[in-house]
């Protein structure tokens with residue numbers, strides 16, 4: 001059974017006893033957003049991350065969702081990618097293909113993986129160009145607040161250091177305002193070269209979910225969800241703390257371990 005609560009700005013927290021319960025609720029959450037988007041806009045644009053998130057999407061590949069979701073209306077993107085070949089064990093694409101895409105009926109032509117045959121700089125610029133074309137024809141919606149792409153859903157994981165996508169603490173990429181996609185060559189977590197959405201894109205999405213499991217992430221979860229430090233200089237904030245959708249909705253999916261440093265009433269979320 002999940003514990004759930006709402007908080008202004010920082011979003012909704014859903015805490016689960018087990019990763020199975022988390023995965024079950026996550027599948028229902030994604031399925032509902034897919035149905036709403038397909039009904040309202042005729043398609044569903046989703047950006048995925050790599051890491052532990054992909055295994056938690058397994059329930060979406062099972063009944064009833066494998067049959068009931070309109071997979072042909074899905075358009076799949078990546079919030080970040082590691083600059084390795086697509087068949088490399090570290091590739092977010094490879095992991096997603098094996099753990100998710102190969103098990104559902106998403107059209108190959110709707111899968112926008114990031115080019116692994118060019119430099120990271122070129123790959124980032126090519127990926128941004130592709131997204132711009134899809135925004136022009138409104139396959140991807142546009143944010144009226146800032147003209148950024150407005151993905152129907154961005155699914156993010158978080159590292160123990162509070163990084164999301166490939167936006168790492170204290171990195172200059174966190175301050176980018178105009179770019180939609182950027183690259184880094186000095187990632188503190190290997191591999192060093194990566195391509196990533198910027199914060200303006202993440203924060204323009206209609207829905208953002210942060211899916212975090214494991215006790216080693218509990219301290220970062222506590223900081224990132226703490227309402228009392230929102231006035232802090234943003235450059236001192238963890239990347240995950242800066243995920244604050246402008247108009248969209250943020251939901252945190254946490255297992256018991258990841259939520260273990262939260263206190264019921266002092267962090268502003270007050271469990272219900």
Ligand SMILES: O=C1O[C@H](COP(=O)(O)O)[C@@H](O)[C@H](O)[C@H]1O
Nearest residue numbers: 049050051052053157158159165
């Ligand atoms: O390197 C990355 O790390 C984060 C977090 O991964 P996790 O395995 O700790 O959940 C992931 O969200 C990101 O996409 C990936 O490139």
